[in-house]
Amino acid sequence: MTKIISFISRKGGSGKTTNAINLATSMHDLKKKVLLVETDPNYTLISSRKIDVFKYKLNESKLFPIVASSDDEIAPELETLISSGQYDYVIVDSAGKTTDQGIKELCLVSDMVIITTSLTQNDLLVAYQTVKDLKPAEKLNPKLKIFILPNRIHSHTRIKTVRDTLANLDVEMFDTFVPQRKIFTAPSTYKSERKYRCITKTILEKL
Numbered sequence: 001m002t003k004i005i006s007f008i009s010r011k012g013g014s015g016k017t018t019n020a021i022n023l024a025t026s027m028h029d030l031k032k033k034v035l036l037v038e039t040d041p042n043y044t045l046i047s048s049r050k051i052d053v054f055k056y057k058l059n060e061s062k063l064f065p066i067v068a069s070s071d072d073e074i075a076p077e078l079e080t081l082i083s084s085g086q087y088d089y090v091i092v093d094s095a096g097k098t099t100d101q102g103i104k105e106l107c108l109v110s111d112m113v114i115i116t117t118s119l120t121q122n123d124l125l126v127a128y129q130t131v132k133d134l135k136p137a138e139k140l141n142p143k144l145k146i147f148i149l150p151n152r153i154h155s156h157t158r159i160k161t162v163r164d165t166l167a168n169l170d171v172e173m174f175d176t177f178v179p180q181r182k183i184f185t186a187p188s189t190y191k192s193e194r195k196y197r198c199i200t201k202t203i204l205e206k207l
């Protein structure tokens, strides 16, 4: 059964794209059949993949696909993908500017929504608002699991500190965080980052 994991946050730059691609390459490494869908009209990942293929002379048919979609089309496209059963996981990287309607539709078809946030005051406020906006979708879609993924956290921070800082958000948090690291700033679109593996494992355990 295909599982849909959507990265959603109203905050631009909170780490949706960074985590979506790291999760996808990591899952591909675990021999999962993965499709990465980008709804952000900047299409950063699709462009990065083209560059990787050209630069490293890769055989694209051996890589997991990265495809474009849009707020209007994503929900019916995901329904079709689920019924085709072609993929184990579909990862959706949405745009910070996604409309309310777009977010709602994505939540209704997703198994898991991951809200990325740092611990800065600004990010926390937006994460709080994003959780509030998404919560009603849990009633409409009983399979939906909403999680906070703390991102860009100083690597020496204790998980308890992260938990305490995020305690006001009425939502589950993964038992791990993504540290602020240079290796995560320019992720490969085909090679997994070893240091992301434990995060992938934690996400898969909660699905």
Ligand SMILES: Nc1ncnc2c1ncn2[C@@H]1O[C@H](COP(=O)(O)OP(=O)(O)OP(=O)(O)O)[C@@H](O)[C@H]1O
Residues within 6 Å of the ligand: 009, 011, 012, 013, 014, 015, 016, 017, 018, 019, 040, 094, 095, 096, 097, 151, 152, 153, 178, 179, 180, 181, 182, 184, 185, 186
């Ligand atoms: N864990 C991390 N460590 C270091 N840099 C990070 C990390 N996560 C994100 N970044 C950097 O922060 C910036 C914003 O990240 P990213 O593009 O993933 O955010 P986004 O939520 O997809 O933004 P948008 O809403 O604009 O699409 C990028 O320059 C990225 O390299």
Ligand SMILES: [Mg+2]
Residues within 6 Å of the ligand: 016, 017, 018, 040, 093, 094, 095, 096
């Ligand atoms: Mg992005």
